[in-house]
Structures are given as C-alpha cells and as structure tokens.
Amino acid sequence: MEIKKSRVAMMTEVQKFEIQEYDIPEVGDNEMLIRVEGCGVCGTDVHEYKLDPMNCLPIVLGHEGTGEIVKMGKNVTVDFTGKPVKVGDKIVTSVIPCGECESCKTMPDRAGLCDNIGCYGLMADDEKHLNGWFADYLLLREGSTFFKVNEFDVNTRIMIEPLSVGVQAVERAKSTGLISFNTTCVVNGAGPIGIAVLTVLKTMGITNAILVDGNEKRLDLGKKIGAAATLNFMDYPSSEALVEKVKELTGGVGAGFVFQTTGNAKGFQNAMKFTKRGGGFCEVGFFVELGEVSIDPHKDICFKEITMVGSYAYAPQNYPRTIEMIRRAIEIGIPVSEMVTDWYPLEKIDDAFKKNMSMEGLKIAVGSK
Numbered sequence: 282m283e284i285k286k287s288r289v290a291m292m293t294e295v296q297k298f299e300i301q302e303y304d305i306p307e308v309g310d311n312e313m314l315i316r317v318e319g320c321g322v323c324g325t326d327v328h329e330y331k332l333d334p335m336n337c338l339p340i341v342l343g344h345e346g347t348g349e350i351v352k353m354g355k356n357v358t359v360d361f362t363g364k365p366v367k368v369g370d371k372i373v374t375s376v377i378p379c380g381e382c383e384s385c386k387t388m389p390d391r392a393g394l395c396d397n398i399g400c401y402g403l404m405a406d407d408e409k410h411l412n413g414w415f416a417d418y419l420l421l422r423e424g425s426t427f428f429k430v431n432e433f434d435v436n437t438r439i440m441i442e443p444l445s446v447g448v449q450a451v452e453r454a455k456s457t458g459l460i461s462f463n464t465t466c467v468v469n470g471a472g473p474i475g476i477a478v479l480t481v482l483k484t485m486g487i488t489n490a491i492l493v494d495g496n497e498k499r500l501d502l503g504k505k506i507g508a509a510a511t512l513n514f515m516d517y518p519s520s521e522a523l524v525e526k527v528k529e530l531t532g533g534v535g536a537g538f539v540f541q542t543t544g545n546a547k548g549f550q551n552a553m554k555f556t557k558r559g560g561g562f563c564e565v566g567f568f569v570e571l572g573e574v575s576i577d578p579h580k581d582i583c584f585k586e587i588t589m590v591g592s593y594a595y596a597p598q599n600y601p602r603t604i605e606m607i608r609r610a611i612e613i614g615i616p617v618s619e620m621v622t623d624w625y626p627l628e629k630i631d632d633a634f635k636k637n638m639s640m641e642g643l644k645i646a647v648g649s650k
Contacts, residue, residue, distance in 0.1 A: 284314070284351065286302050287303060287417040288301070288416060289416040290342070291410075292329070292341070292342055298630050298631055305420075306409045308354055310355050311357060312357070313353050313357055314350075314351050314421075315418060316349045317419055318435050318438075318650055319347060319348075319435050319646045320648055321346075321442070322633055322637045322644075330634055342413050345439055345442040345644075346402070347371060347435060350366060351418075361597055361600070364428075364429045373427065373441050374421065375426040375427070375442075376393070376595070377398065377400065378597070383396070392594075393594035401413055402414050415630060436620070436646075437607060441607065443477050443644065444603050446565065448606060449593075449594065450565040451482065452599075460538055465489045466487060466489065466537065468491070469539060470493070470543035471503050472643070474542045474566065476503065478542060480606075480610055483507040484610050484615070492511045492512070494514070502620070506615050507615070520550070524554045531557065536555050537560050538563070539562050540565060541564050543566045544566035550575065553587075556587055558584070560588075562588070565591075620643050621644045624647075629647075
C-alpha cells in the first residue's frame with residue numbers, strides 16, 4: 282500500500298507542539314523515505330522547547346532517531362561507510378557538514394566545528410516538512426550521512442547518537458595525553474551524556490571512574506555499567522564536602538581527568554575543583570548558551586596546570602567508532618538497551634518532554650517501535 286501522508290509533531294511556538302499531517306512528497310533520485318520507529322528526547326530538544334534559542338520555529342524536532350527504509354531514490358545504493366542498503370534496512374542519521382567552510386576544509390574529521398552544519402531535527406520547517414524524527418516518516422535529502430545498523434534493537438539504535446557524543450568527548454580527552462588505563466576519572470553528571478562517557482571509558486578498560494549525580498536511579502545504572510564509586514551530591518551538606526569526598530576516593534589528590542556533562546554552572550564549578558594538579562578536564566555539557574560561570578583562574582587553572590578541552594557534538598566519522606564501541610559494551614555486559622527507560626507515542630510528545638524535564642528515567646523515547 283502506498284504511503285500518502287505523515288503526521289509530524291510541529292513545534293509552533295515555545296512549549297507548544299501540534300500534531301499536523303502532511304502529504305508525503307515525491308522521493309527524489311538521491312533521497313530516501315524512512316518510517317520512524319523511535320527517537321530519543323535530547324537535552325538540546327528540551328532547550329529548544331523551553332526557549333527557542335536557535336530561533337528556528339516552526340520546527341519538527343528529534344535528532345536521536347532510527348527507522349526503516351521504505352522507499353529509495355535510484356541513486357542511493359550505500360551508506361556513509363559504503364555498506365549496500367536496501368528497502369527494509371534499519372538506519373540512523375548523523376550531522377551533515379557543509380564541506381565548504383574553513384573548518385570543513387582544514388579539519389574534516391571535526392564536523393562539529395562546521396559553520397553551517399545540518400542536522401535532522403534541528404532544521405527549520407520547509408515545504409517538505411519531514412525534517413525531524415518526531416514524526417511518522419522522515420525524508421532523507423541528498424548529501425545526508427546515514428548508517429545501516431540492522432544488528433541492533435530499536436533501543437540500542439536510539440542510543441547511537443548520544444553515545445557518539447560520549448565517544449567524541451573521550452576522543453577529545455585522549456588528545457591531551459592524560460587518559461590511560463590507570464587514570465582515575467570523574468564523570469560529573471549521570472544524564473544520558475554522562476552515562477555515555479562512562480560507557481566509553483568502561484569499554485576502553487578504564488575501571489577507576491567515579492560517577493557524580495543527584496539522582497539515585499541514574500547512579501544505580503552507573504553501578505551496573507561499572508562505575509568504581511558513585512556519589513549522590515544530595516548526601517553532602519556543601520560543595521566543599523563533596524570535593525573532599527572526591528579527594529578521599531582519589532588518594533587525597535583529586536581526579537586525573539574530569540568529564541563535566543551536567544550543562545549546569547554549579548556543576549562546572551564543582552568539577553573544576555574535582556581535578557588534581559596536572560590533571561585534565563573536558564567540558565561536554567553546554568550545547569547551548571546557558572549562562573556564565575565563576576572560577577578562580579589562579580586556583581582552578583594556573584596553579585593546577587590543568588589541561589582543558591571542549592567537546593561539541595560529533596562528526597559522522599564518530600559513528601563507526603561508536604558502533605564498534607557498542608558491540609564491545611554489549612560483549613562485556615553493559616546494558617545499552619536499558620538506557621532507554623520510557624516510551625511515548627507521537628501524540629503524547631508533550632508528556633515525553635515533561636518526563637524528560639522531571640529528570641526521571643534516563644533516555645525518553647517517542648515513537649511506535
């Protein structure tokens with residue numbers, strides 16, 4: 282039966298979705314039509330939902346999606362890695378670098394720095410409408426980066442995008458030369474990105490990782506993944522007491538490397554103090570502008586000689602690394618599929634966003650599976 286229409290969850294104004302229905306456009310020779318199975322709700326989606334900081338309304342959000350190819354243009358034959366694709370294959374999408382800006386030309390493996398980067402679910406609405414994964418169908422345009430991932434269940438496929446953020450963060454950390462098998466790490470924040478970083482560290486053989494958060498259920502998942510210790514900051518009367526506990530767990534010196542994933546100013550300030558002298562620090566939490574933080578440059582950076590890096594999103598080249606990392610994670614018993622904790626149908630997308638903002642569960646998904 283020919284598919285003629287698709288529903289989309291169109292965000293028409295701040296904190297307002299409308300379920301709208303559109304005709305499915307003709308699929309061009311270099312395009313594909315994807316039946317959406319599910320899409321995770323990302324913190325970036327929530328920031329856009331709350332404030333529209335990207336100024337792109339109206340928009341169909343959703344970039345952590347996965348689905349099944351139902352129609353292909355005649356020129357589409359392989360995915361980004363050269364694997365043959367056909368109708369019925371399961372795919373995920375990555376970012377779309379422009380290939381023309383200075384960053385793309387000089388640093389093609391760091392597509393997150395592209396000045397004109399594209400991403401399904403972060404594109405303003407146009408005449409074709411099927412631009413985001415919070416819909417029944419997605420239209421993949423010419424030049425898209427996509428990957429065949431038939432081997433994984435839908436929950437695991439949804440986690441590929443956030444886990445790619447974790448892979449990128451650890452790759453940036455490795456560039457400092459301060460990450461090794463015996464490095465004591467702190468992951469500050471046990472949301473999806475913090476859990477992703479912890480998962481990557483565990484698959485690399487780093488066993489001494491401390492996870493810090495205020496949500497006991499998320500910390501419990503961290504224990505299942507293999508955190509050496511978990512700290513609930515709600516159990517400590519002050520930031521100073523929390524910092525002292527981190528020092529106690531690290532031989533009195535602090536962490537050799539800290540990943541700051543909270544997207545929270547207070548979290549950033551605490552994380553700086555978790556870091557030992559000569560240690561490393563990766564900021565991976567602030568994907569949109571969330572205000573300024575206050576630090577003491579002398580005490581927090583110069584005196585300690587900290588090496589700092591930022592990590593922003595990922596490149597398409599990260600996906601093959603992430604897929605291989607997931608295989609390894611599953612081999613050693615990390616419950617990747619369990620990271621998706623809640624499902625909502627498209628018509629209940631407002632409830633999915635409320636669930637995400639309540640900080641309950643971990644990865645909230647929207648779709649039909």
